[in-house]
Amino acid sequence: MSDVAIVGGGIIGLSVALRLVQRGADVTVLDGGDEGAWQVAAGMLAPGGESEHEDPALIRLMERSAELWPGFAAELGVEVGYDDTGTLSLATTADDVAERRRVWARQQLPLLRPSELRALEPALSPRVRAGVFAPRERQVDPRRVVGALRERLSDRIVPKRVESLSDVDARTVVVAAGCGTAALTGLPVRPVKGQVLRLRGEPGLLRHVLDAAVDGREVYVVPRADGEVVVGATQEERTDRLVTAGGVADLLRAAIDLVPGLAELELAETTVGHRPGTPDNAPLLGRLDDRVVVAAGHFRNGILLAPVTADLVAGLVLTGEADPALADFSPRRF
Incomplete structure (x- = not known):
């Protein structure tokens, strides 16, 4: 019997496992081989750009995790x-600018003119009307x-x-099974x-991550x-796994409208x-109960929140004491 079994071999489960192992726990990761959200994630570490509609407690958690990422990546x-x-962060039409201004105002970043934006990123389309530069945002x-x-x-x-947590032979079970958490808990x-989509070409077309509103369509x-x-x-x-012509067309149209040079890259x-x-x-x-701890439901923010989730969950498992930051995210709230 292990001290801790982690159900789920994605970025959340593995990050929690790493922290527990580093702190001396006997850990087993049970990996069902499911495709996790991490496999299609872009890896944007951008709490400011992701938090327009989020609860303040979640914004604080994202900001805390973003600060942990340099050390986490290095280790x-x-x-x-x-x-x-x-x-x-960019906008191409007057309506796009109006929509994005709320985010930009909260970020307290200076509005840049099109010429200033193209000085930073020469490949941008002349259609770009306004934007801001967020120097503290990162990617992995x-x-x-x-x-x-x-x-x-x-x-x-x-x-x-x-298939059932009753089949897991461990004193503590951490459920980090992504969408599969529903069936287990x-x-x-x-x-x-x-x-x-992933495009491929010679390096150097772009320098920065782009997060844009293009004719009302959100694209990164x-x-x-x-x-x-x-x-x-x-x-x-939706729950299907179909790549649709409409989905691909919408993404390519928005991306190429933003950066025309992307049209020359391989899909x-x-x-x-x-x-x-x-x-x-x-x-x-x-x-969730005396035996089961949950680390799931991260939605768009699984990559960003991996380091802080690892620290908080490992601390809870090993000490039995919950960091105050966990109070707003208890699985018992539902």
């Missing part, structure tokens, strides 16, 4: 695509992060699909479909150092994933 010991170049490559975590924890990971975690464009560009993401209340991958959403779109963090 993995390999290149995980961590980049602190910053993000450009989730696939590399999970690869590094799996390497560090290779002797702890057991391929096993868990009865908690209201729903899958929210997202379609993501995330360049990697190796020439890959991630374009995302649709948000659909290398089209992917569907499901974000684990909750009724209030905030994560489920904390004790």
Whole structure:
């Protein structure tokens, strides 16, 4: 019997496992092989840009985790695509500008003219009307992060699909199963479909992450150092795994309207994933009962919240005491 079994081998479960192992716990990660949201995530570490409609407690949690990311990336010991170049938040029409102004005002960032934006990012379309530069926002490559975590924890990971928590032989069970958390716990975690594209070309077309409103469509464009560009993401209340022509067309249209040079890149991958959403779109963090701890329901913010989730859940499991930051995210609230 293990001290702790973690159900779920995605970025959340593995990050919690790493913290527990570092603090001396006997940990087993039960990985059912499901495709997690991390596999299609762009890895934007942007609490300011992600928090327009979020609860203040969640905003604080995201900001706390963003500050942990430089150290977390460094301790993995390999290149995980961590980049602190910053993000450009952009708008192309008057309506887009009006919509984005609320976010920009909250971020307290100076509004930049089109010429100033193109000085920072020459590949931008002349259609870009306004924007801001968020120098503290970062990115990381989730696939590399999970690869590094799996390497560090290779002797702890057991391929096993868990159908019932009663079948798990451990004193404490941490459920970090993403959308699968609902079936294991009865908690209201729903899958929210997202379609993501990966383009490939020579490095250097873009310098910054772009988060934009283009003719009323939300799109992000995330360049990697190796020439890959991630374009995302649709948000659909659906459970299927179909890549649709409409979803691809909408993303490509918005991205190319924003950066015309993307039209010359190879369309290398089209992917569907499901974000684990909750009724209030905030994560489920904390004790469900004396044996079960939940770390799930991170919705759009699983990559961003991985370090703080690892710290908070590991602390709870090992000491039995809950950090005050967990109070607003108890799974018992539902």
